[in-house]
Amino acid sequence: MYNFNRLSELIELAKKEQLSIVDIIIGREQELTNKSRGEIRAKMAKALTVMRESVEIGLSEDIKSTSGLSGGDAKLLIEAQKKGATVTGTLLSSAIAKAIAVAEVNAAMGRIVAVPTAGSCGILPGALLAVAEAKDLDDEAIIDGLFVASGIGLIIAKQATVSGAEGGCQAECGSAAAMAAGAIVYMLEGKEEQVLDAVAIALKNVLGLVCDPVAGLVEVPCIKRNAGGATNSLMAAELALAGIKSHIPADEVIIAMKKIGQALAPQLKETSLGGLAVTPTGCKLKDEILSK
Template sequence: MYNFKTIAELIEISKQEELSIAQVIINREKELNNKSEEAIRKQMKDTLEVMKEAIKEGLTKDIKSTSGLTGGDAKLLDKAQKSGRSVTGSIMSSAIAKSIAVAEVNAAMGKIVAVPTAGSCGILPGTLLTIAADREKKDEEIIDALFVASGIGLIIAKQASVSGAEGGCQAECGSAAAMAAGAITYLLGGNHEQIANAVAIALKNILGLVCDPVAGLVEVPCIKRNAGGASNALTAVELALAGINSVIPADEVIIAMKKVGEALPPQLKETSLGGLAATPTGCKLNQELFSD
């Protein structure tokens, strides 16, 4: 009854059953796994706590990846924002700092939530928790928004891909930004159409982004792309809640993303054979890290 494969189907079920999108997704989980709603919500609350802890760790501890390539940028950005040196304003700079924080914790082998992947793990928690704090939202409201994000991610995975190896970084950071945009729009009281528009805008803004990790590590340029994904997500929310529509519907954008991913050459899909990984500096770093 609660099976859906597209954004349009999810919205239709929500309208027909007179249920929130979050409740539709919870009901689907109950059907599939024979769990109580209480148990399902508890599991999502645990997920939320991991997100919060990753942000705290990335902003307060001296994070350094095993490779030595990354670490400490989240603290620098957080310090700049708190000292009044932000160019984009407190909300945007805070969201970017938190997104980088989670991505740096991932690169340092810390505990994170893959939403939808480890490489794009900072975008959803960084943006959602920044907006939630600014608007004084309770944990239960954030948890509902996380269910909305999970439903959007499920649809993208079913219709296209969330794998950089299959679809490029558009499938990772693009999907994460779409999940974040839809979740935040829901959290802020957006209607069905605004949620769908936020998803579409975020995903199409990053269409075609390649996956080119330097030295094969989820660090350069992945961590800074989490910052870009966060700003993309918030931009999509801003547009959608203002009543601006995506000319191309969300489900068509998802299919377009799939086709673009299929058209990308292997060198640009997580193989580290093209893009930034193939630059002179990228090759030098690879040689230095793996020469032994």
């Protein structure tokens, strides 16, 4: 009953059944797992708890990855915020700091929620938790946003991919930004069509983004791309909530992303054989890490 493969189908189903997007996504999960609505929401609440914990660890503890390439940047951002030395303002700066915090925890082998992948794990919690704090939203609203994000991610995975090895970083950080953008619009009571516009805008902005991790590690440039993804999601939500539409429908953007990923050279899809990974500095860092 609650089956959908495209974002347009999800919206149509919600309207037909006179239910919210969240109700449809939870209903689908109930059909697949035979679990109660309460059990499903409780499981999502646990995911939110892990997200918060990873943010807190990244912002407060002195963490460092084994490679030495990452750790401590989120704390630097927090210190700048405390001094009032931000260019972007409180909300965006907070989202960036949180996104980097989670990505740094991941690089240090800490516990995170892979949404939709470990390499893009900071984008959704960074953006959603920053918006929730700024707008004084409760946990139930955030959990609703996470369900909306999960539905968007499911559809992207079905129609295209969320794998950097298959589609480049557009499929990882791009999908995460699209998930976050749609979730934020929903959390702020935007219309269903605005959710789709936010998804389309966020994903369009990073079409063609390659996956080129230095030394094959999810650190450089991945962590800063999480900051970029969080920024992208907030911008896309801002445009969509203002009534600005995407001329290309979200479902078509997803298919375009898939085709672009298929066209990308293997060197640009998580192999570390192209892009930033083979710059002189990228090669030097790789040699230094491998020599340890």
